[in-house]
Structures are given as structure tokens and as C-alpha cells.
């Protein structure tokens with residue numbers, strides 16, 4: 001088979017609805033999963049000044065431990081005066097930060113969230129299709145501004161709008177992910193048009209190979225950028241001061257939330273309930289979900305005792321992004337892996353097909369390398385600080401709970417918990433191993 005010969009394999013979409021070809025339908029922009037325009041820095045309606053004033057002084061209020069009192073003094077504001085999408089997103093950012101600051105901003109975690117936060121948070125979250133908690137979207141995707149000419153791919157040009165600590169480490173931690181998303185901004189469109197092209201009668205092996213090569217190339221750039229976390233994010237500051245605020249209420253018994261968090265909706269309102277939700281984590285990035293799907297990476301449910309983490313975190317993505325992944329998965333199950341597998345089975349001896357297989361393997365290896373580097377970062381930012389004596393600080397939170405586990409002996413390191421509530425090391429290793437397994441094409445064929 002020559003590279004320019006049309007490919008004639010069964011890679012037609014299933015009978016299910018095909019993905020809309022308009023990325024905007026999925027709130028995917030020319031900046032990928034980042035918004036088209038810079039996020040709002042403040043809600044324009046003065047009605048929301050009480051929220052904005054409190055978030056402005058968030059690091060100070062947390063340091064002085066006055067944040068909870070200030071929240072109690074807030075009026076219960078309605079979301080009726082939010083109109084544009086950027087305003088709803090800004091409200092989501094503000095309320096996400098205030099909620100986590102309230103829960104973790106004391107010597108002990110607060111188990112009860114007051115109506116000043118629950119009522120607007122539930123309304124905003126429901127409007128955006130997100131759970132009522134801080135997510136990757138509110139911490140990262142919608143929480144940045146730019147300087148230096150506004151190049152989103154340059155982390156030095158990005159600054160977080162809101163932080164819990166006011167530290168450079170925290171701003172860098174969030175905005176490095178913004179730069180990562182920006183560097184991969186072309187992937188959603190490229191992949192979507194790649195599939196459209198591959199489903200045409202004139203599809204060629206060259207198109208397939210070029211798509212795979214570009215994915216591998218972009219992933220190598222993301223891995224290099226990930227390494228720059230060390231430039232300005234101090235592991236000690238991250239572990240002891242930042243990470244505790246990112247924790248959710250899922251699997252946080254050791255950090256003081258045995259039952260989760262009670263969302264008090266006030267008298268005669270809603271059905272107040274205990275909720276156990278995962279905290280903010282880059283695991284909620286639709287970009288990584290997209291790469292997993294396109295390379296046919298299969299994450300086994302029940303991995304490392306985690307239920308179906310990779311499926312479940314999709315519920316923590318903005319509604320449009322979640323729908324984008326779901327439509328692609330439904331229309332083209334197992335992404336390019338299935339196509340490559342069919343080619344190899346049909347004509348594995350041809351040099352052109354061998355080149356496609358090589359490009360596929362390189363792309364999978366690049367995603368595996370990304371996850372390997374991520375594991376190294378987790379070691380530096382969580383495992384090592386958790387074992388260092390004397391830094392655990394006061395109170396009960398994710399840092400003190402993790403340090404107690406890590407230093408208790410008996411292999412405690414395997415029990416450390418991520419902000420998303422996972423048993424982090426076994427879980428991350430399994431995700432990495434599942435990535436490399438995508439190279440076994442015969443397994444998807446058998447499925």
C-alpha cells in the first residue's frame with residue numbers, strides 16, 4: 001500500500017450522531033479548551049461587590065483566619081444579575097475559591113457550608129454543568145490574565161487572577177496549565193478535521209501519519225513545559241500552603257471530612273444534603289481526556305481502588321467539553337487506535353502501514369512519557385515534602401493528614417491521597433501503564 005493510496009477500512013462513524021463540526025458548539029475556542037477571550041477580572045455589576053471585595057483580600061483574610069466570619073456577614077446574593085457567559089464563569093471562579101477557603105481556612109475543616117455560598121454556588125454550577133466545588137475550570141481555565149503581549153503559551157506572561165495564598169508559587173501552579181492548554185490549542189480542531197478527512201473516500205495513510213506525528217510532537221512540547229513547574233513553584237509552599245486548599249470532600253476522612261460537606265441551603269430551601277466531591281485536579285483536563293481517547297488508551301474501571309476515576313472526572317469538566325469528548329467517543333470508539341489496528345491487520349507488511357504504526361507508537365510513547373514526568377513531579381511536590389519532618393504545621397488538613405500517613409511507617413507512602421481523593425501513587429502508575437498498553441493493537445481488535 002502506498003502512502004497516498006486511499007485507505008478503505010471500516011472507520012466510518014457509527015449510527016450515533018456524529019460530532020458537530022463546529023467547535024463553538026462545544027465551547028471549544030481558537031484557544032482550545034481555554035476561552036476565546038481573556039476571563040473577566042471582576043463582575044461588572046456593583047451588586048456583586050461583596051463577593052469581589054472578599055476575594056480581593058482572600059490571602060489576608062485566610063492568614064488572619066477571618067475569612068469564615070466575613071462569609072457569615074455576606075448577603076445571600078442572587079445569580080439573576082449574571083448575564084453573559086464570562087460573567088457566569090467569573091462567578092464560578094469567585095465562589096469556588098470562597099468555598100474552598102471557607103472549608104479549609106481554619107484549624108479544622110468546616111463541615112457545613114453556609115447559604116451565603118451554597119445558594120449562588122449551586123445555581124452557578126448548575127448553569128455551567130459543573131459540580132458545586134472548585135474544579136480545573138475555575139482554578140485554571142477561567143482564572144488568568146496576561147502581560148508581556150498576551151502570549152498564552154508563555155507561562156511567564158500569565159498570572160492567576162485569584163489565589164488562596166498570594167504566592168508566586170500558587171499563581172505559577174495554575175497558569176503553567178493554562179500555557180499547556182494553549183500550546184495544545186490546535187489539537188481539538190486538528191483531530192476533529194483529521195477524523196473528517198479520514199472518513200472521506202480519499203483518505204490517505206499520509207493524513208493519518210501526519211496527524212499522529214503532530215500529536216507526538218505537541219506532547220513532547222507539553223512534557224518539556226510541565227518540567228518548568230520547578231521554575232517558580234516551590235514544593236514546600238505547594239505541599240503545605242497551596243495543596244490543602246485544593247482538596248475536595250471525597251475520601252477526606254483523615255483530613256477531617258468523614259461525612260463530606262453539608263450544603264446548608266437555609267430554611268425552606270432545596271433539599272440540603274451532604275456531598276462528597278473530588279477537589280480540583282488537572283485530571284479534570286479535557287485535553288488529556290482527548291489525548292487518551294484519540295490514542296485509544298483504556299483506563300480500567302476500579303483502577304487502584306478508584307472506581308471509574310477517568311470517566312467520573314468528566315463530570316467535573318464544563319458541559320460543552322464533556323459533550324465534545326462524549327460525542328467523539330460515541331462516533332469513533334477507540335479513536336485512531338482502532339484505525340491503525342485495522343490497517344496493520346489488513347496489510348501489516350507494507351512499509352507505508354509500518355510507518356503509520358511507528359507514528360502511532362511514538363504518539364503513545366509521548367503520552368506515556370508525559371505521565372512518567374508527571375509522576376516525577378508528584379514525587380517532588382507531594383511524596384518528598386510529606387516525609388520531611390517538622391513541616392506539617394498546625395490544624396487538620398490534607399498536608400497534615402498526608403504527612404501523618406507518610407511517616408507512620410508500614411509503607412504509608414502508598415496511602416497518600418490526591419486532592420481529587422485518589423490513592424495517588426498506585427492510581428497514577430496504573431494510568432501510566434494503561435497508556436503504554438495502547439500499543440497492543442490486537443487488544444482493541446478483540447474488544
Ligand code: HEM
Pocket residue numbers: 173176177180226229238280281282283284285288371374377378381382417418419420421422423424427428431432
Ligand atoms: C505540582 C504539580 C502537580 C502535582 C503535585 C500533581 C498531582 C496530581 C495528583 C496527586 C493526581 C491524582 C489525582 C488526584 O487525586 O488529585 C494528579 C492527577 C493528574 N494530573 Fe497532576 N499534578 C500536578 C500538575 C499537573 C499538570 C501540570 C498536569 C498537566 C495537565 C497534570 C495532569 C494530571 C492528570 C491528567 C491527572 C489524572 C491522572 C492521569 O490521567 O494520569 N498534573 N495530579
